Amino acid sequence: MHSILPLARSAACRSPARTGLQRFLSSSSAAAPQRTVIVTGAGRGIGKAIALRLARDGYDVTVNDLPSLQPSIDSVVSEIRGLGRAAHGFAANVTDAAAVDALVASSVEALGPLSTMISNAGIVQVKSLLDTSADDIRHMMNVNLVGVHNCHRSAARQILSQGTQGKLIAAASIAAFRAWSMLGPYAMSKFAVRALTQGWAVELAKRGITVNAYAPGIVDTDMWDVIDAKMREYEGDSAAKKGDAMRKTGRDLIALPRLSVPEDVANLVSFLASDGADYITGQTYIVDGGAYM
Template identity: 50%
Template sequence: MNCSSLRFAGRVGMWRSHWSTLRPLSKVISTDLVNRRAIKAAYSSLSRQSSKGKSVIITGSSRGIGKAIALRLAADGYDVCINDLSVNQAACDKVAEEIRGMGRKACVALADVTNRDQVKEMIGTSVRELGPLHTMIANAGIVQVQHVLELSDEDFQRMFAINVFGVQNCLSEAAKQLISQGNCRPDRPGKLLAASSIVGFRAFPLLPHYSASKWAVRGLIQAYAMELAKHNITANSYAPGIIDTMMWDIIDAGVSKRTGLDPNEVTEKMAHEMMAIDRVGVPEDVAKLVSFLASSDSDFVTGQTQLVDGGIVFT
């Protein structure tokens, strides 16, 4: 045996010594193959898996987009925890009753999303009433119309307290609950969803801190997607455009005050000038997208912010 052969034999010996402490390659390949086959089998059908028996928490769901999401997911088979502030309890109770009338379970958990302890209690209520958590939708948010140079510290802090810290509280506590339950699998992942906005892609005039807060949601979602994939949890957000809700009523009034436009024409004018589809959106448009993101159809989608804006922002 020549010197080259001896050196090669020595290297092989070192490799064998090193790898001998690890699992045999045949076992690794065998295990991975079994996992891949199981996942492939789970996705061999083009039919959406049933959501019956799953539970979801939707913050800010007493009205508007949150209510539309709650009703759509109930129609999909989800049992739903309705959340809002205590001042909106009557509206929450009505939504919950409507869901029960659809044959699904529903409960109400009043909580301020800016308070982490209250968020924990909200999740606890949902788990007690509806069973293990499967999906969290951090939908609650506020808007304020203001010139960027007129923003006060209080304006900025309140906007971020609800739209960013509130989302963080919900995603963080829900993720901990999902991990502790131990029932998230590659073919049945836990779902974290949050509300961003078209202004999270393209800031609008007179909505400076609102725009900044929705950009922040996109960043949070990407971070959660990267960190929680190993726990079989996906994270995505939805970005509505001009939607006919009370929030847009606030925008109409604020823009009208600062521009002199008729408040009844602001939204229609913006929609006509900005959108490819020449109509104002409705909450149900957003709910349909969230239905996809909360379903098995999106199990291979994570870290994304999906637009539903009638064609304002193109990506």
């Protein structure tokens, strides 16, 4: 019987290869050069925080949002350039597949080959399911699910045509793991984003593209302002002030002693967009301060 000890000693003597996480921790502030990313819904809130964080990580960034938010797009582009990175703005509605194709083409023309797509754009609706119409559901799914699919498909086609590796990252939500009162259609759309993430991950796993999603909890953004106002109206609390419903929900649910801010989500996306996440695909990661455990 042959001994395996010499082989074991030989392996032990070699310096172990650094894991993806070790690479990320040792160089999290400097992604590989010549990386480009498109961030949708990046005119404000979480999308803006992601765009700025990835610029600090060394990405050149295409900032996307709706045409009505062109001034916000321009402002974020200016901030990114102030950080010393190249930036490009392009207004488009992610529900329009042709417009998303144009977004990707414009980004490649302006910044070079595409590395990463962050499908962040999304909407929320606060309404009882008893009052929710089929059109309400179709609208929610069209933006939050079909919009992600449009972005992932255009980006994947571009990356495959380049013959390079890449990353597709989508916005899910804590509501992708648990439905909430008054947020039924929103939860439907975000549960579906988890399934879409897995579907894309399986298809692209052997073609050099990883696919993941991030699931924010209660984040202090314009979207939560909408939820807060509607919840106060629903509960009939005329004495409640702006932010009261959000703060109460936060106190009741979140383990850590504060609400989330957009930068908390951007930190997670920074990791998912880094070399440290190269062996991760098909996953949806919650960042909610311990609200869902």
